[in-house]
Amino acid sequence: MNIPSSPAVASQWLVVTDLDGTLLDHAYDFSAAAPLLRVLEEQGVPVVPCTSKTAEEVEQFQAAAGLSSPYIVENGGAIHFPHPEGWLLDMPHQPSPGGGVVVPLGWPSQRLRPLLDTLAAELDTRFFALEDLSLADLTAHTGLSPEGAALAARRHWSVPFVLAEGQAIEAVEALAAARGLKVLQGNRFAHLIAPGSDKGLALEALRRADPQRRTVLALGDSPNDQALLDGADQAIVIPGADGPHPRLRPAIAAGDYQLASAPHAVGWADAVTTWLALA
Ligand SMILES: [Mg+2]
Numbered sequence: 001m002n003i004p005s006s007p008a009v010a011s012q013w014l015v016v017t018d019l020d021g022t023l024l025d026h027a028y029d030f031s032a033a034a035p036l037l038r039v040l041e042e043q044g045v046p047v048v049p050c051t052s053k054t055a056e057e058v059e060q061f062q063a064a065a066g067l068s069s070p071y072i073v074e075n076g077g078a079i080h081f082p083h084p085e086g087w088l089l090d091m092p093h094q095p096s097p098g099g100g101v102v103v104p105l106g107w108p109s110q111r112l113r114p115l116l117d118t119l120a121a122e123l124d125t126r127f128f129a130l131e132d133l134s135l136a137d138l139t140a141h142t143g144l145s146p147e148g149a150a151l152a153a154r155r156h157w158s159v160p161f162v163l164a165e166g167q168a169i170e171a172v173e174a175l176a177a178a179r180g181l182k183v184l185q186g187n188r189f190a191h192l193i194a195p196g197s198d199k200g201l202a203l204e205a206l207r208r209a210d211p212q213r214r215t216v217l218a219l220g221d222s223p224n225d226q227a228l229l230d231g232a233d234q235a236i237v238i239p240g241a242d243g244p245h246p247r248l249r250p251a252i253a254a255g256d257y258q259l260a261s262a263p264h265a266v267g268w269a270d271a272v273t274t275w276l277a278l279a
Pocket of ligand 1: 022
C-alpha cells in the first residue's frame with residue numbers, strides 16, 4: 001500500500017482498541033507495539049482502550065504504555081477521561097477516583113448481580129461470578145498476578161462470570177436478551193451488562209465527545225468487540241494463533257472487517273502503521 005507518511009494523516013484518526021487478545025497477548029504482553037504507542041501519544045493521536053477490564057486495570061496499562069487518552073471500561077459500562085480538556089463533555093459525568101472524570105453508561109454491578117442469579121435459576125444451571133472466585137481460582141483462571149486479579153475483581157458496571165461445564169453460551173445470551181439484559185462472551189469470562197451498554201454505544205458516546213469528529217480505526221478479536229468494529233470507520237480483526245475468531249470470520253469474508261497480518265501487538269502495530277500512514 002503506497003500511502004504518504006505524514007503526521008497530518010495520523011491526526012485525523014482516533015484509534016479505539018480492545019486490549020485482551022487484541023493489543024495484549026495471553027501473557028498480557030504488548031511490547032511489540034510499545035514504540036508505536038509512544039509515537040501516537042507524541043503525535044496527539046488518541047489510543048482509546050475499549051475493554052472488559054476495570055478502570056484500575058486500564059490505569060495500570062495506560063501508565064505502562066505511556067498513554068494519556070480516554071478509556072472505555074467494562075465492555076462499555078463507562079468512559080473515563082483522565083485529561084478531559086479538549087473533549088466535549090455535555091453528558092452526565094462525575095469525578096473519577098483515578099483522576100479526571102468518568103461518564104457512566106451502564107448499570108452499577110450491584111444492580112446486575114442479582115439478575116445473574118435469576119438467569120442461572122431459570123436455566124437450571126450455575127454461573128461462577130468472578131467476585132465469588134477465590135483469589136487462587138482467579139489467578140489460575142486468568143493468569144494474572146494476585147495483585148492484578150484483585151484489580152480485575154473491582155467491577156463497577158458489569159458482572160463477569162464463568163459458565164458451568166457444558167452450558168452453551170448461546171442459550172445464556174438468548175435468555176438474557178429475552179429478559180432485557182445483555183451477555184457478552186469474552187476470552188476468559190462471559191459478562192453480564194446493562195442492555196443499553198456495549199462497546200459500540202460507548203464508541204458513539206466517545207464520538208460525540210470528540211470536537212474534531214475524527215475517523216475511527218477500531219481493533220478487536222472477539223464477538224464482544226463486534227459492536228465496536230461495526231461502529232468504526234475502519235475495523236481490524238486481530239487473529240489468534242489459530243486465525244480469527246470463528247464468529248468474526250463471516251464479516252471478514254464479506255470485507256466488512258480487515259484481518260491483521262499477525263496476532264496481538266505485532267499485527268496491531270502493523271495494521272495501525274498502515275492505516276495511519278505512518279509507515
Ligand atoms: Mg479481546
